[in-house]
Amino acid sequence: MFEVIGKEETFKVLTLTEAMNLAKHMNEFVTIKGQDFEIVGMFGVDSIRDGVCPDGVKYDWNKTSRIGASKRNERVIENEEDY
Numbered sequence: 001m002f003e004v005i006g007k008e009e010t011f012k013v014l015t016l017t018e019a020m021n022l023a024k025h026m027n028e029f030v031t032i033k034g035q036d037f038e039i040v041g042m043f044g045v046d047s048i049r050d051g052v053c054p055d056g057v058k059y060d061w062n063k064t065s066r067i068g069a070s071k072r073n074e075r076v077i078e079n080e081e082d083y
Helices: 015-026 069-082
Strands: 004-005 010-013 031-033 038-041
Touching: 004 015, 010 015, 015 031
Parallel strands: none
Antiparallel strands: 004 010, 004 031, 031 038
């Protein structure tokens, strides 16, 4: 059993697939609660085109800006100095 909790409504469904489909249909920030876990977020972004999500929100995440990038770059610089 899974609970899909929105801003104003809460639904109970039997499977995670049903919960995710319902969350996409609700088109809002939701919480999906299962027996052993909890998932939060907006569901339904299936593709990025020209740097924009289907709902018009700019998608600007990139791998180089993730946590740890500065340490990774320091190691590269250290290795270049060795040569």
